[in-house]
Structures are given as structure tokens and as C-alpha cells.
Amino acid sequence: MVNSDKNDLNNLNHSCAHLLAAAVLDLWPDAKRTIGPAIENGFYYDFDFEDLKITEEDLPRIEKKMTELLPTWESFEHREVSEKEAKEIFKGNPYKLELIDEISQKGEKVTIYKSGDFEDLCRGGHSKNPSQDIGAIKLLSIAGAYWRGSEKNKMLTRIYGTCFTNKDELDKYLEMLEEAKKRDHKKLGPQLELFFFHETSPGMAYWLPKGVILYNKLIEFWREEHQKRGYYETVSPILNKKELYITSGHFDHYWQDMFVANMGQNEEYGIKAMNCPNAMVIFGFKTRSYKDLPLRLSDTDPLHRYELSGVLNGLLRAREFRQDDAHIFVSEDQIKQEYQRLFEIVEKFYSIFGLEYSFRLGTRPEKFMGDVQTWNKAEKELQEILEESGKKYVILEGDGAFYGPKIDILMKDSLGRQWQMGTLQLDFQQPRNFKLKYTDAAGQEKTPVAIHRVIYGSLERFIGILIEHYAGAFPAWLAPTQVQIIPISDKNLDHAQKLLEQLSNAKIRTEVDNRSETMQNKIRSAQLQKIPYMIIVGEREEKDNLISVRKRNGENQNGLKAEEFLQQLLMEIESKR
RNA sequence: GCCGAAGUGGCUCAGUGGUAGAGCACGUUCUUGGUAAGAACGGGGUCACGGGUCCGAUUCCCGUCUUCGGCUCCA
Numbered sequence: 153m154v155n156s157d158k159n160d161l162n163n164l165n166h167s168c169a170h171l172l173a174a175a176v177l178d179l180w181p182d183a184k185r186t187i188g189p190a191i192e193n194g195f196y197y198d199f200d201f202e203d204l205k206i207t208e209e210d211l212p213r214i215e216k217k218m219t220e221l222l223p224t225w226e227s228f229e230h231r232e233v234s235e236k237e238a239k240e241i242f243k244g245n246p247y248k249l250e251l252i253d254e255i256s257q258k259g260e261k262v263t264i265y266k267s268g269d270f271e272d273l274c275r276g277g278h279s280k281n282p283s284q285d286i287g288a289i290k291l292l293s294i295a296g297a298y299w300r301g302s303e304k305n306k307m308l309t310r311i312y313g314t315c316f317t318n319k320d321e322l323d324k325y326l327e328m329l330e331e332a333k334k335r336d337h338k339k340l341g342p343q344l345e346l347f348f349f350h351e352t353s354p355g356m357a358y359w360l361p362k363g364v365i366l367y368n369k370l371i372e373f374w375r376e377e378h379q380k381r382g383y384y385e386t387v388s389p390i391l392n393k394k395e396l397y398i399t400s401g402h403f404d405h406y407w408q409d410m411f412v413a414n415m416g417q418n419e420e421y422g423i424k425a426m427n428c429p430n431a432m433v434i435f436g437f438k439t440r441s442y443k444d445l446p447l448r449l450s451d452t453d454p455l456h457r458y459e460l461s462g463v464l465n466g467l468l469r470a471r472e473f474r475q476d477d478a479h480i481f482v483s484e485d486q487i488k489q490e491y492q493r494l495f496e497i498v499e500k501f502y503s504i505f506g507l508e509y510s511f512r513l514g515t516r517p518e519k520f521m522g523d524v525q526t527w528n529k530a531e532k533e534l535q536e537i538l539e540e541s542g543k544k545y546v547i548l549e550g551d552g553a554f555y556g557p558k559i560d561i562l563m564k565d566s567l568g569r570q571w572q573m574g575t576l577q578l579d580f581q582q583p584r585n586f587k588l589k590y591t592d593a594a595g596q597e598k599t600p601v602a603i604h605r606v607i608y609g610s611l612e613r614f615i616g617i618l619i620e621h622y623a624g625a626f627p628a629w630l631a632p633t634q635v636q637i638i639p640i641s642d643k644n645l646d647h648a649q650k651l652l653e654q655l656s657n658a659k660i661r662t663e664v665d666n667r668s669e670t671m672q673n674k675i676r677s678a679q680l681q682k683i684p685y686m687i688i689v690g691e692r693e694e695k696d697n698l699i700s701v702r703k704r705n706g707e708n709q710n711g712l713k714a715e716e717f718l719q720q721l722l723m724e725i726e727s728k729r
Numbered sequence: 730g731c732c733g734a735a736g737u738g739g740c741u742c743a744g745u746g747g748u749a750g751a752g753c754a755c756g757u758u759c760u761u762g763g764u765a766a767g768a769a770c771g772g773g774g775u776c777a778c779g780g781g782u783c784c785g786a787u788u789c790c791c792g793u794c795u796u797c798g799g800c801u802c803c804a
Contacts, residue, residue, distance in 0.1 A: 196799095207733065217775060295799030296732025303801045307731055310799070338797085343740085351777080351795045409803085455804085460730050462794090463802065510744065560804090610804040641761035668760080669767085676765035690763060702764060 161316075164285055165190035167267070167278040168218075168315040169649055171225065172197045172291070174270035175217035176311070180204065185272070186247040186299065186308055192568065193325070194314035198297055200247065201309050211291040214311070218289055224268040225282040233265055238262045247299065270364050288322035289315045329350065335566040337619035338466035344681060346615075346632070347467070355464045355471030356456075356613065362632030366618075367611055369630050371452060373504075374729075375606065376475045377497065383448040383478055388430035390454065391421040399585055400429035401521050405554045411456045425457045428579070428604055431479035432586040435600070440590040442483060445492055445600065450478035452611070467616030468571055474611045480603040483592070487578065487601060491537045491559075494576050494605055498561060504728055507621060509573065511543055512560045514551030521555055521581040530578045531557045543714050551606075555581040561609070566620040573609035573617070578602075625682040625704060626687065629725045635662040636678040640671045640690035647694045651687060651714060658718055660725075679704060685721065 171186035176183055176199055185202070188197030199206075226512040233241070235256040241264065242248035251273060255262050261540075265274040269281060291313040299305035316322040333339070342348045346363030349356070359367060375385065389412060397403040402410075411423040424430065431449050440447065452474045459471050482490050502509050513534055516527045534557055538545045545559075552558050558577035564570050579602040589597045608614035618626075628634050635655055639648040648664045655662040665674040671688065678686045688703040693699055701709040701717055709717075 293798055294733050297800045298731080300802075304732075307800075308730070313798075349796085354795065396788095402798070457803080460802065462730060462732090462800085463794085466796095467802075473804065567798095575804070606804065608804085613804055638764090640763060643761070670760095670762050671764070672762080673766055674764095679765055686764085688764065692763080700764085706764085 155411050160279070162190045163277050163279045164282075164315055164317065165195040165227065165280045167225075168286060168289060169195040169197050170265070170267060170270065170272055170274070170278070171218050171221060171282065171289075172214065172287070172311060172313060173199075173272060174216050174221055174268065175382045177270075178217055178221070179214065180206075184245045184247060187251075187270075190277075194292065194312060196297075196310050196312045198299070198308040198310045200299075200306065206294060206309050206311075208294050211294065211311070215289060215291050215297060215313075218266075221268055221270075222289075223283050225258070225270075226266045226267075226284075227281055228265050228276075228278040230274075230276060232261050232265070233264055235262060241271070242273065285317060286315050287318035289313065290322055290326070329567075332566045332568075335620045335623045336466075337468070337566075337616040340619050340624040341467070341616075344619075344632075346619070349466070353472075355459060357467060357470060357471075357472070365632040366615060366626070366630055370608065370611060370614065371476070374452075374501075377500065378448075378450055378478070378629060381448070381493070381497065382446075383450045386431070386449050386451045386455060388427070388434065388451065390424055392424055392429065394420045394422060394435070396429050397422050400432065400582055401555065401585055402426065402429065405519060409458050411458055412517065424453070424454045425455055427451055427455070427475065427477045428479060428582055428602070429586075431586060432582050434603070435479075435481055435583075435588050436586055440481075440588075440600075442590055442592045442598075443492055443650060445483055445590060446486055447481040447600075448478055449480075452476055455610075463562060465618045467612040467619075468565060468608075470612050473613065475606045476608045476611065477604070477606050480587070480605065481583070481590075481600040481606065482603060483590075483598065487533055487603070488537055489515055491534070491576065492541075494603070495537075495541050495543075497607055498574060498576075502561075505618065505621065507563060507617070509563050510547035511538060512551070512562055512572075513538060513545055514548045514553075514560060515547065515549050516557065516559045517550045517552050517554060519554050522550070522584075526580050527552075528556065530580060534559055534578060553577050553579070561607075563617055563618060571609075571617065574607045574616060575605070575609065577604040579604055588589075601609055623682075625684075627729060628684045628721065629728045631682075631684050632661065633663050633681065633683045634660050634721070634725070635685045635687060636674075636681070637662060637664045637687045637689060638671055638674040638678065639664065639666065640688065642668065644689045644691070644694060648689050651689065651699065654714060655718065658722065660718070660721060675702065687717075 169190060173185045173188055177185060180201065181282035184200040186198040186200065188195065200674045204302050236251060241251060252262060263274060263276065264271050265276060265278065291311060293312045295310045296307045298307055299311040314325065316325065344362065345360045346366060347357040347359050350358060394403060397407060406425060408426045413423060414419040415421065434449055446534040454472060454474050457474050459469060463469050480490055515531050538559065556578040558575050560572045562570050563573050583600050583602050588600055590600055592598045637648045637651055639645050645666055652662050675686060682704055685705055688702060698711050699714050699717060701712055
């Protein structure tokens with residue numbers, strides 16, 4: 153990555169995927185190869201090994217075989233073949249035959265690329281001379297992957313790897329991976345005593361006192377910003393009768409993913425997995441006027457979703473979470489303006505944390521409610537808004553919610569995996585399902601449009617991302633402990649206690665390390681907890697009634713008045729930097 | 730859910746077919762020290778859980794649970 157052009161690296165990895173296939177077929181001649189593209193930072197190849205079990209223990213063998221074959225791979229030669237020829241070459245391999253059929257149907261040319269003694273169906277994009285260009289190969293892992301990405305198909309065996317022009321770059325990459333793992337929120341969370349998971353409630357976090365501070369600070373900020381913008385907070389039931397979800401449409405589309413409490417015949421409750429049905433009920437509580445619109449109802453009620461066990465991933469994919477949710481009821485002509493307001497909030501929130509994000513427009517899925525015309529109109533409007541915003545976005549066909557199209561905010565975790573954070577969804581269906589009405593200026597009954605929106609996404613996922621973003625070293629306004637007071641000896645404990653009171657009275661989250669340990673030990677421990685400020689109190693400080701401050705980056709500020717430091721810190725907290 | 734891997738004191742990890750060990754953390758005592766680990770002693774583990782094989786299982790086999798890396802699916 154460091155010294156290579158991205159395109160070159162891509163070609164290198166793609167060549168390596170071919171090499172992997174060659175090695176695997178050499179070792180297991182009966183294996184059926186399927187596809188093997190380059191991906192970001194590496195490559196993979198999917199095989200059908202039939203009933204044969206391939207495990208990670210086999211990877212070194214395969215790697216060795218690849219290295220053996222590599223010297224004979226001095227070029228990539230390509231040729232066009234007819235459909236018939238291609239089918240002859242790949243006879244007995246239903247996967248390749250399927251691909252060949254598809255290529256021919258599209259009227260494209262079937263091309264074969266050959267290096268060494270190995271040829272493969274391929275579009276091209278290889279390094280010129282693999283034997284010279286590939287300097288280091290590493291097979292990383294083995295995984296199952298469905299043929300063509302559909303769970304209806306057979307699961308194939310996927311082998312992941314990466315390659316570089318030399319061993320140094322490979323080592324650098326592997327080191328970077330190790331470093332990234334240290335930022336992993338699943339590791340830092342328990343280490344910093346923010347949260348943990350227990351096997352009796354998989355996918356549901358226990359929040360520890362320090363984590364709760366973080367959690368509450370984020371909600372507090374969210375609450376302030378939304379109160380300013382005309383949002384009204386609500387709280388609604390966690391348990392709702394099945395009938396509510398039948399009305400909303402979730403029973404047909406989501407019930408199988410919900411936790412259910414069955415209290416006997418006719419009393420089946422769903423534990424809520426989303427807030428929208430309750431928001432609809434709240435809108436319907438009384439007669440609404442066009443003057444009430446946009447009506448912005450927010451909430452952070454806990455949600456539960458019975459996610460597949462294999463998809464759980466710490467806070468990033470949990471079964472219990474809270475969204476910084478809001479449902480905005482608007483008239484059709486208010487949609488655009490309201491979205492503009494939402495974009496402004498998104499920008500405000502994400503810039504505070506210095507987070508990089510991108511947008512994705514999700515359009516009508518296979519399972520959807522309502523009529524196609526309404527969908528098309530809504531999709532067009534969202535796209536217009538995106539265009540006008542000037543932000544980068546991608547369109548993912550069929551990714552909308554069943555009730556309407558949506559704009560998602562995407563971010564990456566420490567290992568570069570993309571996650572959906574905030575989402576701004578348009579909904580023409582649920583207000584209709586709940587028969588919601590407002591009276592317009594002419595006295596006519598109209599159905600409002602609902603906008604479902606979250607900015608953080610879920611507090612859980614957002615905190616997971618934040619932990620990795622800051623590597624646990626939170627800015628002062630979020631840090632669970634903002635100041636650690638370190639008395640040099642027990643003689644300084646009283647003075648430390650006075651400082652603690654002074655800071656605590658100013659609402660600074662402060663603690664005194666009163667253990668009978670050396671100052672060095674206390675500093676180390678505060679560093680490991682990533683506390684932003686340490687105050688060292690010794691004889692000198694007591695005598696002059698001054699303090700010595702050590703920042704977690706190692707910088708020192710000595711001979712400060714406590715009051716001076718306090719003002720400085722309060723300003724820093726206020727600025728949220 | 731599917732494919733692959735892992736589960737040993739709070740944490741990081743050794744180890745063994747004959748009922749377990751280190752460092753850190755924790756407790757007690759000593760030490761009262763100037764910017765990332767002071768010292769001694771001590772407590773703590775049904776080796777994830779349930780079966781099976783064996784005279785004997787933490788170790789071998791099977792199942793379950795949880796977690797991790799992917800796939801599919803979603804904030």
C-alpha cells in the first residue's frame with residue numbers, strides 16, 4: 153500500500169487469487185473453483201470442496217504450493233474463446249458453466265487468462281509478471297460463503313489472503329492489522345470498564361458506571377440539540393400486543409426477528425424492535441392540524457431484535473440497543489425542507505466527533521408495501537435532496553425499508569468494515585396503516601408522511617465506533633473520568649481531597665488515586681485508563697498552593713493555580729473538542 | 730442460521746490421561762516515593778456446560794452454550 157499504486161495492488165491481488173486457485177486444484181484436483189476477485193487489502197477465492205473439510209491448518213500447505221508455482225508464472229496470456237470451447241474447458245464445473253452462460257447471454261466475449269500451466273475464466277486485470285511482482289503471500293482465513301451471495305445456494309469454502317510486492321510491506325500490513333485490533337471496542341470496552349457481555353444475555357450489553365457516563369453524555373448532547381430544533385421527546389411501551397404490529401405491517405415483515413412474550417391465548421406480546429408503531433399511536437392520540445406539522449417526536453426507548461447468532465459483533469451488532477430516534481410527521485410538500493434540516497443535524501453531529509461518513513440511498517426492496525408510483529416519487533425526491541446537498545452518495549437498489557426508501561449514513565470500524573449508522577427513512581405506508589389524519593388549511597382530512605430518522609444510529613453502535621475512533625482516549629467532554637488526582641505520598645491526601653471537592657463542585661468528573669503506590673505507578677495506571685488530565689500533588693504544590701498537570705499525551709503544565717486549570721478545562725469541555 | 734476457529738483464576742497466557750501454574754490485578758504489611766510498574770507475604774480456578782471412553786478426563790470423543798473471523802441478514 154505504501155509504495156504501490158492502488159490499481160497495481162489490485163492487479164497483484166487478483167493475480168494471487170489465480171495462483172491460489174492453481175495451488176488448491178493442484179492439491180485437491182476434485183475441488184471445483186468458482187470465483188476469486190481482488191478485494192480491498194487482499195483477495196479471496198471460493199471453492200466447492202464437496203464433502204471434503206478444509207480448515208485453517210491446511211493454509212500453510214496451500215501457501216507453500218503457491219510459492220512453488222509462482223516462479224513459473226512469468227506472464228498472463230489471454231485469449232478469446234467461443235462459448236462452446238469455454239464449456240469444454242470447464243466441463244464438470246457447474247459454477248463456471250453458469251458464468252459462461254451468463255456472459256454469452258449478455259453478448260460479451262468469453263476470455264481465458266493463463267499463467268504458468270493454469271488457466272481461468274476471467275475478465276482480466278493482472279500483474280504483468282507475477283513471478284517478479286509478487287514478493288510476499290499470506291493466506292489469512294477460511295470462511296463459508298454462499299454461491300452468488302444467496303443463502304438459497306450451496307455454501308462454498310472461501311479462502312482469504314493478501315499479497316504484496318515484498319515481505320516488508322506484508323509485515324507492515326500485518327502489523328497494522330494488529331494495531332487495529334488493539335482499538336477494537338470489544339477489547340477496549342471491558343478494559344476501560346465501559347461495558348461487558350455475559351453469556352446469559354448474548355448480544356445485550358451490561359453497561360458499567362463509566363460506560364453509562366459516556367452513554368448519558370451522548371444522549372444529553374442529542375437531547376439539547378433536538379430541543380433547540382423543535383423536537384418533543386416521548387416514552388412508550390416496550391411490550392406491545394401483536395395487533396399493533398399487524399396494523400403497522402411489521403407482523404408480516406419482521407415478527408420472526410422479534411422477541412415475543414406469550415402470556416396465553418390471545419395475549420401475545422412483541423418486545424419492540426422499532427419505535428415507529430408507537431410513534432404512529434402517539435400521533436393518533438388526538439386530532440392534529442396542519443399547524444402542528446412538522447410534528448417531531450423523539451425517543452430513546454430500548455429495542456430488542458433477535459439477530460442471528462452469527463452476526464452479533466459486540467456493540468456494533470447487538471440484540472438490545474437504543475436508537476436516538478425521532479418520527480417526524482410532515483405534509484408532502486414539507487419533505488424536502490425537513491430533509492435539509494436533517495442533513496444539517498447530521499453534519500453538526502458527525503463533525504463534533506470528527507467522523508468520516510458517506511451516504512447511501514436505498515430504493516424499493518422486493519418485499520414492500522404500497523404502490524410503485526408512490527415509491528418512485530419518494531425515491532426521486534430523496535435523490536434530488538442528495539444531489540442538492542452536494543454530498544457523495546451511492547445508490548443501493550432494493551435496500552429500502554419495506555415502508556419506504558431511505559438515506560443511510562455509513563462509517564467504518566477499526567478493521568475497515570462498513571457499518572450503517574444514522575438513517576433517514578421516508579414512510580408513506582405506516583401513517584396510512586394507522587389511518588392517521590390531520591386537517592389541512594382548507595379543512596380537509598389529509599394523511600401525513602412520516603420520516604423515521606436516527607442520527608447516531610444506535611447509541612450502542614455509535615459508542616462502539618467512537619471507542620475505536622478515539623482508541624478509548626475520549627475528548628474531555630466525554631471522558632468518564634476527566635481528572636485523576638495523584639498525591640505523591642499519603643501526606644498529600646488531604647490536599648488532594650480538597651482539590652477533588654473543588655473540581656467536583658464544578659462538575660468535573662474527578663477521582664483521587666489514594667492507593668499506597670508510587671507516583672509513577674499511579675501515572676501509569678491513569679495513562680492506561682486514558683484519563684485526559686492528571687493532577688500531581690506533592691509537597692511543592694502544597695507549599696505554593698499550585699498544581700502540576702500532566703496531560704495523557706505526556707505534556708506537562710506545572711505551577712498552575714487550580715482555578716486557572718479549572719477554567720481552562722471547563723472551556724475545553726464546553727467546546728467539545 | 731451457515732462455514733471456520735477459540736473458551737484454563739478479574740486480565741494476558743503457560744501446561745498436563747494421575748484433581749493445575751506464571752505475570753499483572755486483588756488483600757495484608759513494609760515503604761512515603763517527583764511524571765508509565767517499590768518490596769515481601771497471602772487469598773483466589775468444579776480448567777465454559779452436559780454426556781461418553783477409561784481404573785482415572787481440564788487433557789481423548791460427541792453434543793450444547795458463548796465469543797471471534799467470514800457469508801447471508803440489519804442500527
